Amino acid sequence: MVARLEADQPLVPVVREVLLALRLDVLIPRAYVRQVPDGVEPGVWKLLDGAHPEDREEWIKVLYSGDSVRVQHDGERLDGQRRGVVTGGRITSMSSVLSMTAAFLGELQPQRGQSFLDLGSGPGVTGAAACLICGPERVTLVDRDPHLVEAVLERLAPLGFRPRAVTGDGYAGAPAFGPYDRVLSGFAVEAVPPHWLDQLADGGRLLTTITTRSPSWPGRAVVEKTARGRVEATLRGVRSGHRPAHGLEWLTVLAHRERIAAEPGSRRHTSLAPPDESAYGLWLALDHLAPGLVRDYRAEHLTLVAPDEDSWVVVRPAADGSWMAESVGERPVWAEVEEVHARWLAAGEPTSYRLEVAADGSQHVTSATGPAPLEWALSAPAAPGIPAPAQERS
Structure with a gap:
């Protein structure tokens, strides 16, 4: 798997070592495979159980394909899953494409001892990578789904990882355990939530996917806070990004x-x-x-x-x-x-843009190149929802 990734993109040495050490078989013991083409309704999925001899070969192929892996259907408890076919409903959690996870980690450049906030932690693949790099005591996971949070903690424990984990709204972050040297969002947003900026440490770096209602052309925002607390950010178009936050539905063809x-x-x-x-x-x-x-x-x-x-x-x-x-x-x-x-x-065919964050949280994008720079405003940052009270799990 790692060799295939390296054939497509160079890997930062520490990221390469982490990918080789990742125990996907522990983190994702079961996986869904779609049985009908995309767009065909109702959807039909088969749940593969890695512990079952009839499923194991296909499960291994899915796990180490490098593709996104579907792990949860209709918000179910992960410890109650049973192998077999399900019809209707929808997939409610999946891992990120591994090449994208590698790219984000390579650009984020986390280091040993740095505090790491993983927003929308899902099945815990990025969280496990952060534990390997930064140390598990420096990692905080946030996800809105208590079943995912519970399952991730149970699966990380045998690997010797016991990070903090919070069940709550990803838009709100985890202020109780901040500030954070590195922040990575596993879901796309229309603008950078101000709570994330507040929780970013001086000298810290934050990465997130910026999206609109269209899935076709994602942007990647790289936000840095200087040693004096000034926010500096860039936005550039990329080939792929994370899926949008809960509640934002993409348009479709x-x-x-x-x-x-x-x-x-x-x-x-x-x-x-x-x-x-x-x-x-x-x-x-x-x-x-x-x-x-x-x-x-x-x-x-x-x-x-x-x-x-x-x-x-x-x-x-x-x-x-x-x-x-x-x-x-x-x-x-x-x-x-x-x-x-x-x-x-x-505007000079810009490949990246400056992302300016005003004191009131409004965000403006400009190419700042050529005689007529391209400019636009991002949608107002979403306010955190009001989920069940956030709770730490360990």
């Missing part, structure tokens, strides 16, 4: 796929060829300056959908070698892409 294939649209030539997927700075800007768009990555040609306006565009090559935009619906999706692309070029 599923309801439009068949219609896009069947319904012809109005056509016009365009001088803009489909931008490369790796132009993350452009796609991030589009996500915020033309909100409500989703890309269908399964489509043969660039396909962008605005589900709320029932509009879409497909951009494909014409017979003469030029490009043709075929649009359906009232929203001029491709015209918006052309406008944002032109603004991105005028």
Whole structure:
């Protein structure tokens, strides 16, 4: 598994050592495997039990594939799971893709003895890695699901890890045990919650995924607090990020796929060829300056959908070698892409942006490059919910 990760991206030595030492078989003794294609409802999943001889080979493959692993269905207790097939409902917890966990840890650069806050700790993979690096007594886990918190503590204990664990709202963090030298959020947010900034130690670093209602173009925020307590932050587009916090539902193209294939649209030539997927700075800007768009990555040609306006565009090559935009619906999706692309070029094709946090918590993004910098505001940071009173578990 680690060799496959290294083939795709270089690993920081300490992260490589941690990945080799991770006991995924202890942390995830059972895993769900989807039995029908994504989008097919009702969903059908098979629960693999690593202790059962008929499941063990497939379970090992799932565990060490490097992909996200589904661990909980409909908020169930993890100690009450029984192997077999379940139909309907939804998956309510999964591990992060391991390459993303490695990338976050490599950028966060935790060190021995530093205090580490793992927000949205889920099945505990990142928490276990933090225990190995920082020392378990320096790690605090936060998750809103008491069943996950209970299971993670039970599974970490045989490994010799007894971090603090709090059942509560991830937006609130864990102020009782702060401040923290390193903060990692395992869920995406629309803006950095001010409680996280308050709990970040001077000289500390925080990483989180910034999202909108679209799953297509995540951003990664890197926040640092100087020795004098000043917050400095950057935001850049990335290939993948964490899923959104509880309560934020992503837009989807599923309801439009068949219609896009069947319904012809109005056509016009365009001088803009489909931008490369790796132009993350452009796609991030589009996500915020033309909100409500989703890309269908399964489509043969660039396909962008605005589900709320029932509009879409497909951009494909014409017979003469030029490009043709075929649009359906009232929203001029491709015209918006052309406008944002032109603004991105005028701004100097930024790949990352400065994230400014005002005293009132409002957050503003700017490229600060070129004669006409790109700028936008992030949504107001979410306020913590009112869950059951936070409680420490050990």
